[in-house]
Amino acid sequence: MSDSPHPHNQTTLITGGAGFIGSNLTDALLERGERVICLDNFSDYYDPARKQANVAPHLENPNYTLVRGDLRDRDLIMRLFEEHRPTRVAHLAALAGVRASIEQATLYVEVNVQGTIHLMDAARQTGVENFVMASTSSIYGKTDRIPFREDQPTDRPLAPYPATKKACEVMGHAYHNMFGLNFTALRFFTVYGPRVRPDMMAYIVMDRIVHDQEITLYNQGDMYRDWTYVDDVIQGIVAALDTPLGYEVINIGRGEPIRLGDFVAIIEELVGKPARLNMQPAPLSEPPLTFACVDKAKALLGYQPHTSIREGLARTWAWYQTLGTASSVTG
């Protein structure tokens, strides 16, 4: 029906919908008039008050339902699917820190792997049409093959976090094979923008310059990251939700690695103050470079990243300034 308030008559379950990327995706789907169910446990990996602020505008929308709950609670997940009957899943909830995962492999497996299996079980039992999940560029580990293509080997992750994401990608294939679940894993490349996590470089650099605190810079700033602005990532997720593909793994990046030192210099310009840098060797969990080949995303999803690093950082800085002086890295 063309006058339906819900285009495609979709109800999308967004897991991690109170987080950085999830809350931006919620904005986009509610904007289209779709129904959104958010599942989030407001984990204290960073200040839950930020997540509360992220969902505050959504709570006023009649098409939005917030379910506070944990991916590890299998019964709750099943009840959620039976009650709300989502037609699609955007699975973004996870523990997402590379360095934080080093000492917490068991917890990362419970949340990221078991949690994903709970969702896929409920999805296939209730006939979900499309299951899209957030994977990561860190899955490529340390490699000389650039740009990173989806068909190159990814069986040498550098830390537990990317290893858990790899496990989800391959379990997704098993569910596609056994139950015909449409499953797309999107490998995001260092996402930044408004509501960015306080443990991410874009936030840390802004916050520490503002508060005259030291910033640890690895490898003399000679590390490269394919920073991708959140609006471009959302464009990719929405296209993937709209396009069931059987089983696919697709990079969502910008395709233009930026040197960390240059990234910091742009932020110094925006803030109008120099950074205090503390140079350290890069830890073993950190690859020297990430670089997305986005040809597959362009071909299968019509994906087209268009936000330059300067524009994206200027928008992130504008958002940061709305937070007030209470913000701090520890969140």
Ligand SMILES: NC(=O)c1ccc[n+]([C@@H]2O[C@H](COP(=O)([O-])OP(=O)(O)OC[C@H]3O[C@@H](n4cnc5c(N)ncnc54)[C@H](O)[C@@H]3O)[C@@H](O)[C@H]2O)c1
């Ligand atoms: N931000 C990036 O640069 C980036 C890059 C690659 C992949 N990803 C992936 O994208 C997704 C979203 O990342 P983000 O940066 O928005 O992170 P985020 O931490 O802001 O969002 C994740 C959300 O998941 C929720 N969550 C955590 N554990 C949960 C549990 N057990 N049950 C229910 N909810 C739980 C958290 O409360 C949080 O709101 C993650 O899967 C992450 O691994 C992010």
